[in-house]
Amino acid sequence: MRLTQGCFSFLPDLTDAQIRAQAQYCIDNGWAVNIEFTDDPHPRNTYWEMWGLPMFDIKDAAAVMMELAECRRAYGDRYIRLSGFDSSHGWESVKLSFLVNRPSEEPGFRLVRQEAEGRNVRYTTQAYVTDRPEGKRYG
Amino acid sequence: MAETIRSYGHPGITDPLSCERSGGGGPSATLSAVANQPALGLPTEFIDLARELTEAGVEEVLTELDDELIGLAPVKTRIREIAALLLVERVRRKLGLSSEPPTLHMSFTGNPGTGKTTVALRMADILHRLGFVRKGHLISVTRDDLVGQYIGHTAPKTKEILKRAMGGVLFIDEAYYLYRAENERDYGQEAIEILLQVMENQREDLVVILAGYAGPMEKFFRSNPGFRSRIAHHIDFPDYADGELLAIGELILAKQNYKLSDSGREALAHYITARKQQPHFSNARSIRNALDRARLRQANRIVRSAANLKITAKDLMTIDAPDLLASRVFGQDATANSPLSDETESTFD
Ligand SMILES: Nc1ncnc2c1ncn2[C@@H]1O[C@H](COP(=O)(O)OP(=O)(O)OP(=O)(O)O)[C@@H](O)[C@H]1O
Ligand SMILES: [Mg+2]
Numbered sequence: 001m002r003l004t005q006g007c008f009s010f011l012p013d014l015t016d017a018q019i020r021a022q023a024q025y026c027i028d029n030g031w032a033v034n035i036e037f038t039d040d041p042h043p044r045n046t047y048w049e050m051w052g053l054p055m056f057d058i059k060d061a062a063a064v065m066m067e068l069a070e071c072r073r074a075y076g077d078r079y080i081r082l083s084g085f086d087s088s089h090g091w092e093s094v095k096l097s098f099l100v101n102r103p104s105e106e107p108g109f110r111l112v113r114q115e116a117e118g119r120n121v122r123y124t125t126q127a128y129v130t131d132r133p134e135g136k137r138y139g
Numbered sequence: 140m141a142e143t144i145r146s147y148g149h150p151g152i153t154d155p156l157s158c159e160r161s162g163g164g165g166p167s168a169t170l171s172a173v174a175n176q177p178a179l180g181l182p183t184e185f186i187d188l189a190r191e192l193t194e195a196g197v198e199e200v201l202t203e204l205d206d207e208l209i210g211l212a213p214v215k216t217r218i219r220e221i222a223a224l225l226l227v228e229r230v231r232r233k234l235g236l237s238s239e240p241p242t243l244h245m246s247f248t249g250n251p252g253t254g255k256t257t258v259a260l261r262m263a264d265i266l267h268r269l270g271f272v273r274k275g276h277l278i279s280v281t282r283d284d285l286v287g288q289y290i291g292h293t294a295p296k297t298k299e300i301l302k303r304a305m306g307g308v309l310f311i312d313e314a315y316y317l318y319r320a321e322n323e324r325d326y327g328q329e330a331i332e333i334l335l336q337v338m339e340n341q342r343e344d345l346v347v348i349l350a351g352y353a354g355p356m357e358k359f360f361r362s363n364p365g366f367r368s369r370i371a372h373h374i375d376f377p378d379y380a381d382g383e384l385l386a387i388g389e390l391i392l393a394k395q396n397y398k399l400s401d402s403g404r405e406a407l408a409h410y411i412t413a414r415k416q417q418p419h420f421s422n423a424r425s426i427r428n429a430l431d432r433a434r435l436r437q438a439n440r441i442v443r444s445a446a447n448l449k450i451t452a453k454d455l456m457t458i459d460a461p462d463l464l465a466s467r468v469f470g471q472d473a474t475a476n477s478p479l480s481d482e483t484e485s486t487f488d
Contacts, residue, residue, distance in 0.1 A: 052295075059274045060306025062344035067302070 001108030003041050006081060006097040016065065019082065019100050023061035026084030031095055032056035033064050034085060035071050039078045039137040041106070041127050051075075054085060068100060077103050077139040103138035186230055195229070195268045197222050204261050209390060210383035211254060217374050218262065225269045240343040242371040243271055246314075246360075248353040249376025252424030255350045256310065258376075262348065263308040272346055274306035282316040285330040293329040301337055304345050314349035314366075315359035335365045379422050384411045388426045392458065397434065402460035413468045433462040 008014060014022070026033050033055045036048035051071040055063060064082070071080055080101035083094050107128040114122040129137040192198050201219060208215070224241075231237045243266065247255040260277050267275025280300055287293035301309065311317070317334075319325040338347050349366070351359070353375065360367040379387065388407050392398055399407060407429075414425055437458055441450060 055302065058302050058305060059276055060344065062273075062305040062341065063302035066298075066305070066341070066344075 001106055003079065003099070003102060003106055005043060005099055006083075008098045013102070014098065014100065019068070020061045020065055022096070022098070023064040023082065023084075026096060027058060027061060027064075029084070029086070029095070030088070031084035031086045033058070034083045035064070035067055035080060035100075036083065037071060037075045037078045037080045037101075039103075039134060040130055041079060042109075042125070042130070048079075048081065051080070056087070072101055076101065079103070105138070188226065188230065191230055192226055195226065195270070197226065197265055197268050200261060200265050200268060204258075207390070208254060208257065209386045210379055211258075211376065214254070214258060214374055214376055217372070218258070218265070221372055222265055222269070225266070225271060229269055229271075241271070242342060242369065243346045244338055244370045245346070245348045245372040245374060246356065246370050247348060247350040247374050247376060248356045250352060250378055251421035252427075253376035253378060253422050255376055256312070258374075259308065259310045259348050259350065263346075266308065266346055272307050276304075276307035277310055278304040278307065279310040279312060281312050282327065282330075285311070285317065285334075286326050288326075290326075293326040294333060297330045297333045301333070301345070305341075307345060309345055309347045311347065311349050313351045313355075315351050315355040318359055318363055320362060331363060331366075335369065338369045381408065381411050381415075384423065384426050387423045388430055391427055391430055395434075397430075397456055397458055400457050400459045403458045403463060406460040406463040410463050410466060410468055417468060429463070429466065429468075430458070432466070433458050436462040436465055 004010070023033055035051040037051055038045060038048040040047075052067055055067070058064070068080070068082070078101070079099060081097055082100050083097035086093060086095045109125040109127050112124045112126055114124070116122050201215075201222060204215060204218065225243075228237060228241055245262070247259065249255055256279065259279075263272065263275050263277040266272045278300065284300055285293070285297045287296050311334075317327045317331055319327055334347065337345070349356070349370070385404070385408055388411075389399060389404075407426075410429060411426070414420055414429065419425075440459075440462065441454060444450075
Protein backbone atom coordinates (compact mmCIF):
# COMPACT_ATOMS: atom_id res chain seq x y z
CA MET A 1 0.00 0.00 0.00
CA ARG A 2 1.58 3.23 -1.14
CA LEU A 3 1.52 5.69 1.74
CA THR A 4 0.60 9.27 0.93
CA GLN A 5 0.98 12.22 3.27
CA GLY A 6 1.32 15.98 3.15
CA CYS A 7 1.48 18.17 0.08
CA PHE A 8 1.51 16.57 -3.35
CA SER A 9 0.08 13.37 -1.88
CA PHE A 10 -2.08 13.06 -4.98
CA LEU A 11 0.97 13.11 -7.23
CA PRO A 12 3.51 10.45 -8.03
CA ASP A 13 6.66 10.71 -5.87
CA LEU A 14 8.68 13.81 -6.68
CA THR A 15 11.92 13.40 -8.57
CA ASP A 16 15.09 14.80 -7.02
CA ALA A 17 14.94 17.77 -9.37
CA GLN A 18 11.41 18.48 -8.19
CA ILE A 19 12.39 18.06 -4.54
CA ARG A 20 15.23 20.49 -5.08
CA ALA A 21 12.89 23.03 -6.63
CA GLN A 22 10.51 22.77 -3.68
CA ALA A 23 13.37 23.14 -1.22
CA GLN A 24 14.55 26.23 -3.07
CA TYR A 25 11.01 27.59 -2.90
CA CYS A 26 11.08 27.18 0.91
CA ILE A 27 14.48 28.87 1.15
CA ASP A 28 13.40 31.74 -1.07
CA ASN A 29 10.41 32.27 1.20
CA GLY A 30 12.64 32.38 4.24
CA TRP A 31 11.33 29.12 5.69
CA ALA A 32 13.59 26.78 7.58
CA VAL A 33 13.92 23.46 5.80
CA ASN A 34 13.78 20.31 7.92
CA ILE A 35 14.44 16.70 7.11
CA GLU A 36 12.64 14.13 9.25
CA PHE A 37 12.43 10.36 9.18
CA THR A 38 10.40 7.61 10.79
CA ASP A 39 9.49 3.96 10.50
CA ASP A 40 6.03 4.41 11.96
CA PRO A 41 3.85 5.22 8.97
CA HIS A 42 0.65 5.93 10.90
CA PRO A 43 -0.89 9.22 9.74
CA ARG A 44 -1.36 10.33 13.36
CA ASN A 45 2.32 9.81 14.14
CA THR A 46 3.63 13.34 14.64
CA TYR A 47 6.85 12.25 16.31
CA TRP A 48 9.22 12.02 13.40
CA GLU A 49 12.95 12.19 14.13
CA MET A 50 14.87 15.22 12.93
CA TRP A 51 17.81 14.62 10.65
CA GLY A 52 20.23 17.27 11.86
CA LEU A 53 19.12 20.77 12.64
CA PRO A 54 16.57 22.92 10.83
CA MET A 55 18.33 24.62 7.92
CA PHE A 56 17.55 28.30 8.24
CA ASP A 57 20.69 30.06 7.09
CA ILE A 58 21.24 28.49 3.72
CA LYS A 59 20.83 30.10 0.32
CA ASP A 60 20.78 27.20 -2.04
CA ALA A 61 18.87 23.93 -2.17
CA ALA A 62 22.10 22.06 -2.87
CA ALA A 63 22.61 22.11 0.90
CA VAL A 64 19.27 20.38 1.45
CA MET A 65 20.00 17.82 -1.23
CA MET A 66 23.35 17.07 0.38
CA GLU A 67 21.67 16.38 3.72
CA LEU A 68 18.90 14.41 2.08
CA ALA A 69 21.45 12.21 0.33
CA GLU A 70 23.09 11.51 3.68
CA CYS A 71 19.81 10.85 5.40
CA ARG A 72 18.89 8.41 2.66
CA ARG A 73 22.23 6.68 3.05
CA ALA A 74 21.54 6.16 6.75
CA TYR A 75 17.76 5.65 6.70
CA GLY A 76 16.96 4.78 3.11
CA ASP A 77 14.63 2.01 4.36
CA ARG A 78 12.32 4.46 6.16
CA TYR A 79 9.98 7.29 5.37
CA ILE A 80 11.72 10.62 5.01
CA ARG A 81 9.90 13.91 4.67
CA LEU A 82 10.93 17.44 4.01
CA SER A 83 9.17 20.36 5.60
CA GLY A 84 9.36 24.14 5.42
CA PHE A 85 8.78 25.96 8.70
CA ASP A 86 7.80 29.62 8.65
CA SER A 87 9.04 31.18 11.87
CA SER A 88 7.64 34.62 11.18
CA HIS A 89 5.44 36.12 13.86
CA GLY A 90 1.84 34.99 13.67
CA TRP A 91 2.66 32.01 11.51
CA GLU A 92 5.17 29.95 13.44
CA SER A 93 4.08 26.83 11.69
CA VAL A 94 4.91 24.33 8.99
CA LYS A 95 3.94 25.72 5.61
CA LEU A 96 4.77 22.75 3.46
CA SER A 97 5.63 19.13 4.05
CA PHE A 98 5.99 16.17 1.72
CA LEU A 99 7.46 12.68 1.51
CA VAL A 100 10.84 12.36 -0.19
CA ASN A 101 11.63 8.75 0.55
CA ARG A 102 9.73 5.57 1.28
CA PRO A 103 10.63 1.93 2.12
CA SER A 104 10.77 -0.40 -0.84
CA GLU A 105 7.93 -2.46 0.59
CA GLU A 106 4.96 -0.95 2.35
CA PRO A 107 2.73 -3.61 3.90
CA GLY A 108 0.00 -1.13 4.80
CA PHE A 109 -2.52 -1.11 7.62
CA ARG A 110 -4.89 -3.53 9.25
CA LEU A 111 -8.33 -2.45 10.32
CA VAL A 112 -9.13 -3.36 13.94
CA ARG A 113 -12.68 -3.56 15.21
CA GLN A 114 -13.26 -3.29 18.90
CA GLU A 115 -16.61 -4.13 20.46
CA ALA A 116 -17.38 -1.39 22.96
CA GLU A 117 -20.24 -0.63 25.34
CA GLY A 118 -23.64 -1.45 24.06
CA ARG A 119 -23.54 -2.24 20.43
CA ASN A 120 -20.77 0.28 19.60
CA VAL A 121 -17.87 -0.75 17.46
CA ARG A 122 -14.65 1.24 17.48
CA TYR A 123 -12.54 1.17 14.39
CA THR A 124 -8.83 1.81 14.29
CA THR A 125 -5.99 1.26 11.89
CA GLN A 126 -2.67 -0.28 12.77
CA ALA A 127 0.38 -0.46 10.56
CA TYR A 128 1.49 -4.07 10.16
CA VAL A 129 5.10 -3.02 10.56
CA THR A 130 4.60 -1.56 14.04
CA ASP A 131 4.23 -5.10 15.36
CA ARG A 132 7.97 -5.16 15.20
CA PRO A 133 10.17 -2.90 17.34
CA GLU A 134 11.40 0.43 16.08
CA GLY A 135 14.41 0.20 13.78
CA LYS A 136 13.52 -3.39 12.73
CA ARG A 137 10.39 -2.64 10.75
CA TYR A 138 11.48 -2.42 7.15
CA GLY A 139 14.00 -4.37 5.11
CA MET B 140 18.48 23.17 -28.84
CA ALA B 141 18.53 25.72 -31.61
CA GLU B 142 16.59 28.33 -29.68
CA THR B 143 19.22 28.51 -26.99
CA ILE B 144 21.87 29.53 -29.46
CA ARG B 145 22.57 33.17 -29.92
CA SER B 146 23.20 33.95 -33.50
CA TYR B 147 23.17 37.55 -34.53
CA GLY B 148 25.00 37.11 -37.76
CA HIS B 149 27.59 39.81 -37.15
CA PRO B 150 30.09 39.09 -39.84
CA GLY B 151 32.89 41.03 -38.18
CA ILE B 152 33.08 38.98 -35.03
CA THR B 153 35.30 35.96 -34.88
CA ASP B 154 33.66 32.77 -33.94
CA PRO B 155 35.64 30.22 -32.00
CA LEU B 156 33.29 27.52 -33.12
CA SER B 157 33.47 28.09 -36.83
CA CYS B 158 37.26 27.89 -36.64
CA GLU B 159 37.00 24.59 -34.89
CA ARG B 160 34.78 23.15 -37.50
CA SER B 161 36.14 24.88 -40.60
CA GLY B 162 38.50 22.04 -41.52
CA GLY B 163 37.28 18.67 -42.74
CA GLY B 164 35.40 17.78 -45.86
CA GLY B 165 31.70 18.14 -45.36
CA PRO B 166 29.50 17.11 -42.48
CA SER B 167 29.64 13.37 -42.99
CA ALA B 168 33.43 13.24 -42.98
CA THR B 169 33.63 15.14 -39.71
CA LEU B 170 30.80 13.19 -38.24
CA SER B 171 32.65 9.94 -38.14
CA ALA B 172 35.82 11.59 -36.90
CA VAL B 173 34.23 13.20 -33.87
CA ALA B 174 31.16 11.11 -33.48
CA ASN B 175 30.02 12.24 -30.06
CA GLN B 176 30.44 15.93 -30.51
CA PRO B 177 26.98 17.37 -30.07
CA ALA B 178 27.85 20.57 -31.91
CA LEU B 179 27.79 19.03 -35.30
CA GLY B 180 24.16 19.60 -35.96
CA LEU B 181 24.52 23.25 -35.02
CA PRO B 182 24.35 26.13 -37.42
CA THR B 183 27.54 27.97 -38.18
CA GLU B 184 26.31 31.49 -37.44
CA PHE B 185 28.54 33.88 -35.61
CA ILE B 186 28.35 34.25 -31.90
CA ASP B 187 28.36 37.72 -30.47
CA LEU B 188 30.71 37.42 -27.52
CA ALA B 189 30.65 41.13 -26.84
CA ARG B 190 26.94 40.97 -26.44
CA GLU B 191 27.23 37.95 -24.17
CA LEU B 192 29.61 39.95 -22.05
CA THR B 193 27.30 42.91 -21.70
CA GLU B 194 24.34 40.70 -21.13
CA ALA B 195 26.04 38.95 -18.24
CA GLY B 196 26.94 42.36 -16.77
CA VAL B 197 30.49 41.21 -16.24
CA GLU B 198 32.09 44.18 -17.89
CA GLU B 199 30.50 46.32 -15.18
CA VAL B 200 32.09 44.31 -12.41
CA LEU B 201 35.44 44.36 -14.14
CA THR B 202 35.31 48.11 -14.66
CA GLU B 203 34.33 48.59 -11.03
CA LEU B 204 37.25 46.41 -10.08
CA ASP B 205 39.55 48.62 -12.14
CA ASP B 206 38.13 51.81 -10.70
CA GLU B 207 37.81 50.89 -7.07
CA LEU B 208 40.96 48.89 -6.60
CA ILE B 209 44.24 50.71 -6.92
CA GLY B 210 47.17 48.88 -8.50
CA LEU B 211 46.96 45.08 -8.47
CA ALA B 212 47.63 44.98 -12.21
CA PRO B 213 48.59 41.29 -12.34
CA VAL B 214 45.52 40.35 -10.32
CA LYS B 215 43.21 42.34 -12.56
CA THR B 216 44.74 40.74 -15.63
CA ARG B 217 44.23 37.27 -14.21
CA ILE B 218 40.66 38.03 -13.32
CA ARG B 219 39.96 39.32 -16.81
CA GLU B 220 41.46 36.13 -18.18
CA ILE B 221 39.33 33.99 -15.93
CA ALA B 222 36.25 36.01 -16.84
CA ALA B 223 37.04 35.52 -20.54
CA LEU B 224 37.48 31.81 -20.01
CA LEU B 225 34.19 31.59 -18.17
CA LEU B 226 32.41 33.60 -20.81
CA VAL B 227 33.60 31.28 -23.55
CA GLU B 228 32.75 28.31 -21.36
CA ARG B 229 29.27 29.71 -20.88
CA VAL B 230 28.70 30.05 -24.60
CA ARG B 231 30.10 26.58 -25.16
CA ARG B 232 27.70 25.25 -22.58
CA LYS B 233 24.78 26.83 -24.34
CA LEU B 234 25.89 25.12 -27.52
CA GLY B 235 26.28 21.82 -25.76
CA LEU B 236 30.02 21.78 -26.30
CA SER B 237 30.97 21.15 -22.71
CA SER B 238 29.36 18.82 -20.29
CA GLU B 239 31.60 18.79 -17.24
CA PRO B 240 31.29 21.76 -14.92
CA PRO B 241 34.65 23.57 -14.99
CA THR B 242 36.87 23.56 -11.92
CA LEU B 243 36.75 27.05 -10.50
CA HIS B 244 38.38 26.68 -7.12
CA MET B 245 41.10 29.25 -6.61
CA SER B 246 43.90 30.18 -4.32
CA PHE B 247 44.82 33.78 -3.49
CA THR B 248 48.25 34.30 -2.05
CA GLY B 249 49.71 37.53 -0.77
CA ASN B 250 50.63 39.49 2.30
CA PRO B 251 48.07 40.88 4.73
CA GLY B 252 45.93 43.72 3.46
CA THR B 253 46.74 43.24 -0.21
CA GLY B 254 43.08 42.96 -1.15
CA LYS B 255 42.46 39.21 -1.19
CA THR B 256 39.15 39.35 0.62
CA THR B 257 38.02 42.35 -1.39
CA VAL B 258 38.80 40.61 -4.66
CA ALA B 259 37.16 37.38 -3.51
CA LEU B 260 33.91 39.28 -3.01
CA ARG B 261 34.12 40.60 -6.56
CA MET B 262 34.96 37.16 -7.83
CA ALA B 263 31.76 35.81 -6.26
CA ASP B 264 29.86 38.49 -8.10
CA ILE B 265 31.54 37.69 -11.42
CA LEU B 266 30.90 33.97 -11.02
CA HIS B 267 27.28 34.69 -10.22
CA ARG B 268 26.75 36.98 -13.19
CA LEU B 269 28.22 34.41 -15.51
CA GLY B 270 26.02 31.73 -14.01
CA PHE B 271 28.74 29.58 -12.47
CA VAL B 272 27.35 29.94 -8.98
CA ARG B 273 23.64 30.22 -8.43
CA LYS B 274 23.48 32.81 -5.64
CA GLY B 275 26.79 34.67 -5.58
CA HIS B 276 27.21 35.19 -1.85
CA LEU B 277 30.54 34.79 -0.09
CA ILE B 278 31.07 33.01 3.21
CA SER B 279 34.39 33.88 4.75
CA VAL B 280 35.79 31.43 7.29
CA THR B 281 38.97 30.47 9.08
CA ARG B 282 40.10 27.27 10.77
CA ASP B 283 37.99 27.88 13.87
CA ASP B 284 34.78 27.90 11.85
CA LEU B 285 35.55 24.54 10.28
CA VAL B 286 37.46 22.53 12.83
CA GLY B 287 35.94 21.28 16.08
CA GLN B 288 37.29 20.84 19.58
CA TYR B 289 36.59 17.19 20.16
CA ILE B 290 35.86 13.95 18.34
CA GLY B 291 32.73 14.14 16.26
CA HIS B 292 32.59 17.93 16.36
CA THR B 293 34.44 18.70 13.15
CA ALA B 294 32.34 17.00 10.49
CA PRO B 295 29.06 18.72 11.45
CA LYS B 296 30.83 22.06 11.77
CA THR B 297 32.45 21.81 8.36
CA LYS B 298 29.23 20.61 6.77
CA GLU B 299 27.27 23.44 8.34
CA ILE B 300 29.62 25.95 6.73
CA LEU B 301 29.56 24.11 3.42
CA LYS B 302 25.77 24.17 3.43
CA ARG B 303 25.72 27.89 4.05
CA ALA B 304 28.18 28.44 1.23
CA MET B 305 26.28 26.33 -1.31
CA GLY B 306 25.30 28.39 -4.30
CA GLY B 307 28.10 30.81 -3.59
CA VAL B 308 31.75 31.08 -2.70
CA LEU B 309 33.49 29.68 0.36
CA PHE B 310 36.49 31.82 1.23
CA ILE B 311 38.94 30.12 3.58
CA ASP B 312 41.37 32.64 4.99
CA GLU B 313 44.77 31.44 6.17
CA ALA B 314 43.90 28.02 4.84
CA TYR B 315 47.19 26.49 5.96
CA TYR B 316 46.07 26.51 9.59
CA LEU B 317 43.70 23.71 8.63
CA TYR B 318 46.68 21.42 8.46
CA ARG B 319 48.94 20.96 11.44
CA ALA B 320 51.86 18.83 10.40
CA GLU B 321 53.09 18.42 13.97
CA ASN B 322 49.91 16.69 15.10
CA GLU B 323 48.68 13.89 12.91
CA ARG B 324 45.55 13.38 14.98
CA ASP B 325 44.59 16.99 14.49
CA TYR B 326 40.91 17.44 13.65
CA GLY B 327 41.88 19.75 10.79
CA GLN B 328 42.55 16.69 8.69
CA GLU B 329 38.90 15.71 8.96
CA ALA B 330 37.78 19.10 7.72
CA ILE B 331 40.26 18.87 4.85
CA GLU B 332 38.86 15.52 3.76
CA ILE B 333 35.29 16.77 3.73
CA LEU B 334 36.33 19.89 1.83
CA LEU B 335 38.21 17.88 -0.77
CA GLN B 336 35.26 15.63 -1.31
CA VAL B 337 32.80 18.48 -1.83
CA MET B 338 35.26 20.42 -3.98
CA GLU B 339 35.45 17.41 -6.25
CA ASN B 340 31.87 16.18 -6.30
CA GLN B 341 29.85 19.35 -6.01
CA ARG B 342 31.68 21.65 -8.34
CA GLU B 343 28.48 23.18 -9.62
CA ASP B 344 27.27 23.87 -6.10
CA LEU B 345 30.08 25.96 -4.70
CA VAL B 346 33.46 27.49 -5.43
CA VAL B 347 36.19 27.41 -2.81
CA ILE B 348 38.82 30.14 -2.61
CA LEU B 349 41.78 29.48 -0.34
CA ALA B 350 43.75 32.48 0.82
CA GLY B 351 46.91 33.08 2.78
CA TYR B 352 50.51 34.16 2.72
CA ALA B 353 52.54 32.75 -0.13
CA GLY B 354 55.14 30.80 1.88
CA PRO B 355 52.90 28.82 4.23
CA MET B 356 50.41 28.31 1.40
CA GLU B 357 53.08 26.66 -0.70
CA LYS B 358 53.95 24.37 2.20
CA PHE B 359 50.28 23.60 2.72
CA PHE B 360 49.83 22.58 -0.90
CA ARG B 361 52.94 20.44 -0.74
CA SER B 362 51.57 18.45 2.18
CA ASN B 363 48.06 18.35 0.72
CA PRO B 364 48.45 17.60 -2.98
CA GLY B 365 44.72 16.92 -3.11
CA PHE B 366 44.09 20.61 -2.73
CA ARG B 367 46.55 21.71 -5.34
CA SER B 368 45.12 19.41 -7.95
CA ARG B 369 41.60 20.67 -7.29
CA ILE B 370 42.53 24.30 -7.71
CA ALA B 371 42.35 25.74 -11.16
CA HIS B 372 43.59 29.27 -10.60
CA HIS B 373 46.42 30.46 -8.43
CA ILE B 374 46.55 34.24 -8.12
CA ASP B 375 49.35 36.09 -6.42
CA PHE B 376 48.71 39.48 -4.81
CA PRO B 377 51.78 41.73 -4.83
CA ASP B 378 52.53 44.25 -2.09
CA TYR B 379 51.55 47.83 -2.87
CA ALA B 380 54.07 50.49 -3.82
CA ASP B 381 54.14 53.66 -1.70
CA GLY B 382 52.32 55.66 -4.35
CA GLU B 383 49.59 53.04 -4.56
CA LEU B 384 49.14 53.06 -0.81
CA LEU B 385 48.73 56.83 -0.90
CA ALA B 386 46.14 56.52 -3.65
CA ILE B 387 44.34 53.82 -1.65
CA GLY B 388 44.32 56.15 1.34
CA GLU B 389 42.74 58.92 -0.68
CA LEU B 390 40.18 56.51 -2.10
CA ILE B 391 39.23 55.25 1.35
CA LEU B 392 38.82 58.83 2.56
CA ALA B 393 36.86 59.90 -0.49
CA LYS B 394 34.38 57.08 0.12
CA GLN B 395 33.78 58.47 3.60
CA ASN B 396 33.51 62.05 2.36
CA TYR B 397 36.86 63.12 3.71
CA LYS B 398 39.85 64.52 1.89
CA LEU B 399 43.46 65.22 2.60
CA SER B 400 44.82 68.75 2.75
CA ASP B 401 48.01 69.25 0.77
CA SER B 402 50.13 69.00 3.88
CA GLY B 403 47.99 66.10 5.01
CA ARG B 404 48.82 64.25 1.82
CA GLU B 405 52.49 64.87 2.40
CA ALA B 406 52.15 63.62 5.96
CA LEU B 407 50.42 60.46 4.79
CA ALA B 408 53.22 59.84 2.31
CA HIS B 409 55.71 60.16 5.16
CA TYR B 410 53.59 57.95 7.33
CA ILE B 411 53.60 55.24 4.66
CA THR B 412 57.39 55.28 4.35
CA ALA B 413 57.80 55.13 8.12
CA ARG B 414 55.07 52.56 8.72
CA LYS B 415 56.53 50.15 6.18
CA GLN B 416 59.73 49.87 8.24
CA GLN B 417 57.81 48.72 11.30
CA PRO B 418 56.51 45.30 12.24
CA HIS B 419 52.97 44.09 11.46
CA PHE B 420 52.73 46.22 8.35
CA SER B 421 49.67 45.05 6.46
CA ASN B 422 49.48 47.11 3.30
CA ALA B 423 46.10 48.69 2.60
CA ARG B 424 44.70 47.66 5.95
CA SER B 425 47.42 49.59 7.79
CA ILE B 426 46.46 52.63 5.78
CA ARG B 427 42.81 52.15 6.59
CA ASN B 428 43.61 51.85 10.29
CA ALA B 429 45.89 54.88 10.22
CA LEU B 430 43.14 56.91 8.62
CA ASP B 431 40.58 55.72 11.15
CA ARG B 432 42.84 57.00 13.89
CA ALA B 433 43.49 60.20 11.97
CA ARG B 434 39.74 60.81 11.85
CA LEU B 435 39.61 60.37 15.58
CA ARG B 436 42.35 62.94 16.07
CA GLN B 437 40.76 65.29 13.56
CA ALA B 438 37.47 65.15 15.42
CA ASN B 439 39.25 65.83 18.67
CA ARG B 440 41.18 68.73 17.18
CA ILE B 441 38.02 70.30 15.84
CA VAL B 442 36.09 69.89 19.07
CA ARG B 443 38.90 71.48 21.06
CA SER B 444 39.17 74.43 18.71
CA ALA B 445 35.42 74.86 18.38
CA ALA B 446 35.32 77.49 21.14
CA ASN B 447 37.65 79.85 19.28
CA LEU B 448 36.94 79.19 15.65
CA LYS B 449 34.00 79.02 13.33
CA ILE B 450 33.84 75.53 11.89
CA THR B 451 32.85 74.99 8.26
CA ALA B 452 31.80 71.87 6.41
CA LYS B 453 35.19 71.95 4.76
CA ASP B 454 36.87 71.64 8.15
CA LEU B 455 34.80 68.59 8.92
CA MET B 456 35.93 67.00 5.69
CA THR B 457 39.62 67.72 5.86
CA ILE B 458 42.29 65.52 7.35
CA ASP B 459 45.29 67.70 8.01
CA ALA B 460 48.95 66.95 8.64
CA PRO B 461 48.78 67.11 12.48
CA ASP B 462 46.10 64.42 12.46
CA LEU B 463 48.58 62.03 10.93
CA LEU B 464 51.82 63.30 12.38
CA ALA B 465 50.67 62.59 15.94
CA SER B 466 51.04 58.90 15.14
CA ARG B 467 53.49 56.85 17.17
CA VAL B 468 54.91 55.62 13.90
CA PHE B 469 56.90 58.84 13.88
CA GLY B 470 58.80 57.93 17.04
CA GLN B 471 58.23 57.79 20.76
CA ASP B 472 57.54 61.42 21.50
CA ALA B 473 55.26 63.16 23.93
CA THR B 474 52.15 61.92 22.19
CA ALA B 475 53.08 58.31 22.73
CA ASN B 476 51.06 57.94 25.89
CA SER B 477 48.08 59.91 24.81
CA PRO B 478 45.03 57.79 24.12
CA LEU B 479 45.00 58.98 20.54
CA SER B 480 48.44 57.74 19.63
CA ASP B 481 49.01 54.52 17.76
CA GLU B 482 48.89 51.31 19.61
CA THR B 483 50.58 48.42 17.92
CA GLU B 484 48.84 47.81 14.68
CA SER B 485 47.54 44.40 15.60
CA THR B 486 45.36 45.65 18.40
CA PHE B 487 43.47 47.72 15.90
CA ASP B 488 43.04 45.12 13.19
N1 LIG C 1 43.77 47.97 -4.24
C1 LIG C 1 43.02 48.48 -3.26
N2 LIG C 1 42.37 49.63 -3.46
C2 LIG C 1 41.60 50.15 -2.49
N3 LIG C 1 41.44 49.60 -1.28
C3 LIG C 1 42.05 48.45 -1.02
C4 LIG C 1 42.87 47.81 -2.00
N4 LIG C 1 43.36 46.69 -1.48
C5 LIG C 1 42.86 46.60 -0.24
N5 LIG C 1 42.09 47.66 0.05
C6 LIG C 1 41.42 47.89 1.32
O1 LIG C 1 42.26 47.41 2.34
C7 LIG C 1 41.56 46.67 3.31
C8 LIG C 1 42.15 45.30 3.47
O2 LIG C 1 41.93 44.53 2.30
P1 LIG C 1 41.53 42.99 2.35
O3 LIG C 1 40.75 42.71 3.57
O4 LIG C 1 40.94 42.64 1.05
O5 LIG C 1 42.98 42.35 2.48
P2 LIG C 1 43.40 40.82 2.62
O6 LIG C 1 44.41 40.55 1.57
O7 LIG C 1 42.19 39.98 2.65
O8 LIG C 1 44.12 40.80 4.02
P3 LIG C 1 44.34 39.57 5.06
O9 LIG C 1 45.28 38.62 4.44
O10 LIG C 1 44.94 40.23 6.25
O11 LIG C 1 42.98 39.01 5.30
C9 LIG C 1 40.12 46.66 2.87
O12 LIG C 1 39.43 47.59 3.65
C10 LIG C 1 40.14 47.10 1.42
O13 LIG C 1 39.02 47.89 1.12
MG1 LIG D 1 41.30 38.93 4.26
